[in-house]
Amino acid sequence: MQSLPLNKRMLIFVGKYWALMFLILETILFSFLSHGFLTLRGIQIIFFFGTAIFLLGTAETFVIITGGIDLSVGFIMGFASIVSAKIIVALANSGVSPAWSISIGVVLTMLIGLIPGYINGLLVARLRVPPFIATFSMLAVTHGVSELLIQGVPAKNLPYLANAIGNGYFIYIIPGKVVSFFNKPTASFRGETLLEIIPNVVVFSFILIGIFGFILKRTKFGQHTYAIGGNVDAAIRAGINVKRHLTLIYVISSFFATSAGIIYMLKYVTGKADAGAGFLLDSIVAVVIGGASLYGGKGTVGGTILGCLILAVLETGLRIMGVSTFDKYIAVGVILIFAVLIDQFFPELIHKGD
Amino acid sequence: MKKIFFVVVALLLIAAVGLPVFAAGQKEEEKGKKELTFAFVPGIADPFYYTMERGIREKAKELGVNIIVSEYPKSWGPEVQVPILEATAARGNIDLIMIAPTSVDALIAPLKKLYDQGIEIITVDTYLGDGDYSKPSEYSFPLAYIGTDNELGGKKVAEHLAKMLGYKGKVYINTTNPDVSSVMGRVKGFKEGIAEFPNMEVVGVDYNLDVQQKAQEQTLAALQAHPDIVGIFGTNLYSAQGAYQAVVQAGLTGAVKIASWDATEDLINALKEGKVDLVLAQKPAEIGALAVEWGYKYFKEGAKVPKKVIPGFEFFTRENVNDPEMQKYIYRK
Amino acid sequence: MGYLLEVKNLTKRFGGLVAVNNVSLGVNAGEVVGLLGDNGAGKSTLIKMISGVYKPDGGKIFFQGREVNIENPMDALSMGIETIYQDLALAENLNVYSNIFLGREKLKKILGLIKVLDHDYMMQESEKVLKRLDIQIPSLKNKIRMLSGGQRQAVAISRSIYWDAKFLIMDEPTAALGIAEQKKVLDLVNLLKSQGIGIIIISHQLHDVFSVADRLVIMRRGVKVAERITKETNPDEVVGLIVGAETVEQT
């Protein structure tokens, strides 16, 4: 047993940290080569529009660690955007103040949004329906119900306050003149430099993601999640209530999808059935890039966020640079496959490094 | 060995992503400072907007305006379009954005923000709010809306189709998606148009969500449920293509008249072959060109831009389809 | 009476198939009972009912003289009935001490209210129990995936020992092991027996069973067909009972 030669150690390093290295390299490249990328604005664009896949990615992380998959998150997100919009509009129209309508609407939607997840959980855990099918059915059902609720036309006429929260920032600065919090300085005029720092929705998302990242990493609940993904039998025999745990996992997934839907409603002041449809695959891809395995037992919220950032930086960077749309599809496909190939080639090295 | 190979591949991949970036970056360095730069943000990847891009590029070349075309959104909706809009705007140095908003209200805030930064906005094809920017409102900030009068178009299609059918019989509408304002205008106009003829009736409206195969299935089902349908209106290219293919498949070519909106090559060929009877051609290239032209005039001459510019449309029929004059209205890149 | 664990008339059906039919047996403290039978004889089903994986369709289970109701694995574990399965039931993606504590993780509070896993404690305790059983594993932070078969078996045993097992069920504990490792496991069994633990051991390796078991229970087609004191029988008779030759002769 000799100590590993230098090139082997380098390989271990690359294998373990390739995603982080990729993100750094990507960021460096784009900041040199695409104008306006490495600016306050460019970075905030990445995070602001990333919220959807950050949240859905976190949802998928929990599910994928247990060896499942949740295809319904995109349409649960749309469902939540519609339900919240409907409730808020109804309340606002009946004379409730915008602030109260929004608060009540958000809380109610958070509760209603758990239902599809609970059903998913029952189907998967109690009736042993494969997660792919259970959640795919839920995708179809939530899609149908959402469209019925709005009859195909996006819900609108939300109070202006929703817009102000969804597109608002924590801090506004007019250099040398005014600093204000939460509200845009009234003194600003068109064409003047106005620095907007830290979007509200990003803060909200990261608080949620942080809490659940902590739960996964540090608590008994998290430990059991990994155990179920690693070996269900072992988990059952160790006395873990696997059925209840799995049900909870799908409820958590639904909870994150609902949060994403509410953020959508605040950001775009509409409720739309397919609001999250386009983010589903991205979020699964991000989880996989982040080191999770679709066979279960592996993955972290941190890794997922890293994966999301790789995708978001790539998308935004290519967009700011103006690479053609068609080339982008190809690039994303290649990078995805490559990401998994690396994982396949370094497994033993990565584990030794643990 | 394999692992080293993969590291090499990794580096190559990064280089492959990087090189076009270099090229693009350098191009931008060369650009002069005093030229105008307009950006175009389409609504969805489809031939209508590709044709509009062509009109924009031709006019911009003529006037010496720089054009940035954003990524084409892969589906219809603010969640896809707004990130593209913001990323395009982040390139900086943009004087004017020509955009087809994918939502009448969701796009107000992001566009207003860009407007506040000093960028002018022209909405093309679709609009914000109710499309009337002349009265004071939170969405009255764009310079102009340039697009087809969809209701009028729908009405005209109804008149033409009614005439072909001898002002009697049942007609059916296949359309895309109830959340696209322009397309819903066409349906509304068409229904109003048909309502003027007492012996005519609209027997159904189906939404195909921009999937041609679905349009075909729906039309066949409609023909089955109402065997006496004599006319069909397809409100955009996917609807119209699906509808006429359904009629071809049902073997009813000629017995069922088809009016279609959007002049793709396929629909024009179908018109020539007798499978389609009427094609309304919007003028996407002209819409694009007008947007560039008005923007240019606004910046260079201080011209006052009309809040609404309606470029009109043309009808292709079997009689005029081969006219050399008409060929420019066919959608091409 | 007096048995540490006793089952009476246990029955389990799967659809039309009766996997375990009216089986009764008892095990004293500090006694090793070998459970023998051919494949499909119902051995595994029987022990799974004791360990709470299956719910019996009929019959009673007594533990420490009292009738008990074992609804799920947690019930069995909380009484001190531990099971080591043939497939070991370890989560391969977790490390050694996490597996020892799986399902019964030690928690600590941070900031006075949030309960989190106490990794240090679990690590130290695991080291202690491994030391007590004289088991060597390079690092307790290694994932199970990287351990050898014998090491895994050792982890599974130390896991049950740590939890103060009063009763231990071992399903084929030596099947996948090398000679040296087999001996080590049998030594462990004797060590546990001397500490007053009741043990049921299932094995196809008659040699192993004869070397550790005090009593033998033989099952065939879901029915208990014989019970023998190990010293009063021999492998040939037992094989005959397992395959059913004796009964054929009798009829």
Place this chain on the structure above:
Amino acid sequence: MILENSEISGRIDLQKKIEAVAKYWSLIFIALLMIIFSFTGKGFLSLSNFQNIVHLSTVFLLLAGAETFVIITGGIDLSIGFIMGFSSVFSAKIIQVMYSGGASEMVSIVVGSISGLILSLIPGIVNGILIAKYRVPPFIATLGMWGITNGITLKICQGFPISSLPPKLVEIGNSYLLYIMPHKAMSFFRIPPGVADENIRNLIRIFPSSLFFSITVLTILWHLLKNTKFGQHTYAIGGNMDAAIRAGINVKRHLIYIYTLSAFLSGLAGVFNVFQTGIGNFTPYNAMYELFAIAAVVIGGASLMGGKGSIIGSILGVLLLKILENGLQISGIEPFYRFIAVGIILIIAVIIDQLFPDLF
């Protein structure tokens, strides 16, 4: 004792009956749907409507056939929808170039279709190599291929459907075996001469050529899966990969074949689509063909864990979904209910599968 026996046998009889219902539930469901729709939908119960349904199902039957093989091995192929668009656009482009370059209709059609089919093998081979040799999870490998084929397709056609193809294409694609004009004329393969526009509604068409085509392909697939070593190995791999390896099956090569076959069938669907529509269609982003095919295969009794599934089951799955869709359309029910119905049917399918694990 005797009483008990008869009780048991009665129970077994009942169980057998229930199992029979469970086994043929999709068939029973189809029958139920047909009865309901023939009351609610005017024109549902007619020859022409069923011919429409099977004609429009052709593409989906091929895609479901492709997915059946993949799912039996325990994999999944998300790229089929876009490989279909890829081959459709590619073959149409070649036909278009040759046709406008002066080649005869038939030559350009044949050359174009064949090259489209051959090209569609490439993404399949790549999928297979990634999955079999490099152990990339099928979900990821085929998702990557989804992006790549979509990008390439759009680059070729620049976002426009490929048109100006020979009119013969649509004639072949939409032809029927037999045309009958009541009391007047009858002809094979083409509309009888002299049928004027006004009378065309009375023309009876029997047996669409597309049905002939799909029956041929599906019979071959059925035979391949049911009666050959290849099919047997496919099940073996899905049932227990290790056992298959130990039994000496070259699993890697087999998996590469499976994904290539899947791509080939998707390519075939793409080429057929050109015949059906007369244009080269790229696959729209929100068409979700692959999810439809997977749903049909699962309704047909396959398990995503692998080892189970059949061509006939998948055919029934496709027909069930298509009849449902068609019936709801004809009955004038809002399309939104359709999504809900599909979801619920899927769940029924899987729960039945769970309750009766040894049926299919």
